Amino acid sequence: MGVERLDNVAPVIYNVKPRDIDIQKSSAYDENIDDPIDAREVFDYIRDINDPEHPFYDTEDPWVDVSFTPTIPHCSLATLIGLAIKVKLSRSLPPNMKTVVHITPGTHNTEAAINKQLADKERVAAAIDNPSVMRTVNQCLKGRE
Amino acid sequence: MSSIHSISFVQHSTNPISPRVWGLNWNSSGKNLVTCGEDKSVKIWKLNSDKLEMIQKISGDQTRAIRYAHFSSCGRFLATASWDATVIIYEYIGNEFEEKHKLEGHENEVKCCKFSPSGEYLATCSRDKTVWVWQVDEDGDYEVLSILQRHSGDVKFVLWHPDHELLLSGGYDNALRMYYFDGDDWVSAQDIEGAHGSTIWSADFDSTGKYLVSVCAEHVVKIWELTSPLPTSSAKLLNIATYEIKDTVWPLYSVSWNPFSNLIAISGGDHHLRILQFNQESSAILPFLSLKLDAEINSIAWNSTNDSLLAAALDDGTVQLVNVNI
Structure with missing residues (x-):
């Protein structure tokens, strides 16, 4: 897109209000509390849409960094838990946002090996592509009744 | 004035759930490109000035993602490596590629497949930690010649030397391994444990075969000199240069050495295509x-005959053509 064809060469940029986290806390997951869709909620859904003429770029794309602590240092399911976190984040975040999931330093005997596997895009993609692994992951992500 | 810019792009995949393009490769005339990906399809494109036109789509032959596809140097054959543990050989008959053989034997995901420059061999590698060398006879049939089990992790790529009978592999165990043919079998010529500090995703020879470049997950580029390549049993790689990409934290997935110059293209997780000079x-x-x-950017390749043209395979389903003006 050439600069000479822009409809608005110098758009006014407004400050962005912080997301209202409190709104979600108490009522969002309680089905006994009436939670009508309000203007704020609608705004929250659409606030991140980019102006195609002026996409708002950071110099380095933002990414999400999550560390998790296994219950015991020899937990054999740590890789699966890490994968479940990665899958949940990829389903929740915008498609271009990268995630790094790793073990809290010093909390697992084989943390380097697990971190390496979770950082390997091909291994993660192959695991997600595997129906029996995904059945287990989806079970993990169902949450408690 | 040197410059780099995108000139055109095509959509390999329009599947919103699994758009990722994993691999691409030009044939030796530089007129055709093959792309493959998560959508389990292979597409063959014709280069028409600075645009790609699709001439064939292959799908339904392999049941999981197709990780890599490679044209034989004569251009008549195409090999495709899939996570369904198979490799399919296609032959160009009439005016399209037809399935000729399905090679089975790897235990799980096949990650790369390459015909040797002479066309006599095909090398494949897998998450099962093995490298297989297949021999192609005069009738075009494939037989397993050697199963190399030196890696301790999944093998990300195989690579043939352009002139000598030498094969290279690298991967998850941070090692580079080189093999030669002893008359009966492919055997080890050199094991470089800890060749990089992290997973080695890709490597490429320069056109003379004197130098090799390799890239890894910790965004380090290394140049190796091939010393005493004849006899092939004495061939050794010697690390002569190392360069770290400092302004990124993401892995480097692909490297391609320009067939006509000292320019090296690298790409990876940070969306950047970088051109380095050796x-x-x-x-x-x-x-x-x-x-x-x-x-x-999962895979990049310089065109075989146009020294300023590069193709790149992206996670968003597109294949980009990039012009590099020197």
Whole structure:
């Protein structure tokens, strides 16, 4: 897109209000509390849409960094838990946002090996592509009744 | 004035759930490109001035993602490596590629497949930690010649030397391994444990075969000199230059050495396509040009006959053509 064809060469940029986290806390997951869709909620859904003429770029794309602590240092399911976190984040975040999931330093005997596997895009993609692994992951992500 | 810019793109995949393009490769005339990906399809494109036109789509033959596809140097055959543990050989008959053989034997995901320059061999590698060398007889039939089990992790790529009968592999165990043919079997010529500090995703020879470049997950580029390649049993790789991409934290997934010059293209998780220059006299790697594309770049390849044209395979389903003006 050439600069000479822009409809608005110098758009006014407004400050962005912080997301209202409190709104979600108490009522969002309680089905006994009436939670009508309000203007704020609608705004929250659409606030991140980019102006195609002026996409708002950071110099380095933002990414999400999550560390998790296994219950015991020899937990054999740590890789699966890490994968479940990665899958949940990829389903929740915008498609271009990268995630790094790793073990809290010093909390697992084989943390380097697990971190390496979770950082390997091909291994993660192959695991997600595997129906029996995904059945287990989806079970993990169902949450408690 | 040197410059780098995108000239056109095509959509390999329009599947919103699994758009990722994993691999691509030009044939030796530089007129055709093959792309493959998560959508389990292979597409063959014709280069028409600076645009790609699709001439064939292959799908339904392999049941999981197709990780890599490679044209034989004569251009008549195409091999495709899939996570369904198979490799399919296609032959160009009439005016399209038809399935000729399905090679089975790997235990799980096949990650790369390459015909040797002579066309006599095909090398494949897998998450099962093995490298297989298949021999192709006069009738075009495939027989397993050697199963190499030296890696301790999944093998990300195989690579043939352009002139000598030497095969290379690298991967998850941070090692580079080189093999030669002893008359009966492919056997080890050299194991470089800890060749990089992290997973080695890709490597490429320069056109003379004197130098090799390798890239890894910790965004380090290394140049190796091939010493005493004849007899092939004495061939050794010697690390002569190392360069770290400092302004990124993401892995480097692909490297391609320009067939006509000392320019090296690298790409990876930070969406950047970078062109580096290798100076032989001083054994130095210098940054030259850089271009940011829209998504992670899984595979790049310089065109075989046009020294300023590059193709890149992206996570967003697109295949980009990039012009590099020197």
